[in-house]
Amino acid sequence: MTQKNALGIFRRLLLVLLTATVVGGFIGPANAEYGDIVINNYSDGAGMRPAVFPHWFHRIRFRCKVCHADLGFKFQAGGNDINMLKIIDGQFCGACHNGEIAWSVENCNLCHSGTPGTPTQVHQSTVQQLVAPKPKATK
Missing domain, CATH: 1.20.5 (Single alpha-helices involved in coiled-coils or other helix-helix interfaces)
Known part of the structure; x- marks a missing residue:
C-alpha cells in the first residue's frame, strides 16, 4: 500500500x-428549549416521558395557519385533546408524522423526550414563570 x-x-x-x-x-432525544411546547396530557399516566413539540423549529418552516387553521391546533398549550390514537389516525401531529412527510410514530423517543412530571406548558414562558405553583394536597 x-x-x-x-x-x-x-x-x-x-x-x-x-x-x-x-x-x-x-x-x-431533544430537550425542551425556550418556546417549545411540552405536552403531558397522558404521558405520565402511560409511563412515557412528556412529548416536546419544537415550536420554532416548525415555525421557521411553516406559516402559523398550517397547524393552527388547517390542522385545527388551538393557540393554547394544553388546549387540544391530543393522544396517540388520534395521531396514528392522522389527526394533529399525525397529519405530517406519518412516515411519508416526516418520521412516523414508531420513533417514540424523538417526541417523548421531556422531563417526567413536567406539566403541559410553553417551556420557560414568562407567563408560566409568573404563575404560582399549585399547593400540594395534604392527607
Whole structure:
C-alpha cells in the first residue's frame, strides 16, 4: 500500500467518523428549549416521558395557519385533546408524522423526550414563570 492510498483511506475513515458524530448529535432525544411546547396530557399516566413539540423549529418552516387553521391546533398549550390514537389516525401531529412527510410514530423517543412530571406548558414562558405553583394536597 502506498502512502497516497493510506492517506486516502484515512481521510475517508475520518469523514465517516465525523459524519456519524454530527448526525448522531442531531438524532438523539431533544430537550425542551425556550418556546417549545411540552405536552403531558397522558404521558405520565402511560409511563412515557412528556412529548416536546419544537415550536420554532416548525415555525421557521411553516406559516402559523398550517397547524393552527388547517390542522385545527388551538393557540393554547394544553388546549387540544391530543393522544396517540388520534395521531396514528392522522389527526394533529399525525397529519405530517406519518412516515411519508416526516418520521412516523414508531420513533417514540424523538417526541417523548421531556422531563417526567413536567406539566403541559410553553417551556420557560414568562407567563408560566409568573404563575404560582399549585399547593400540594395534604392527607
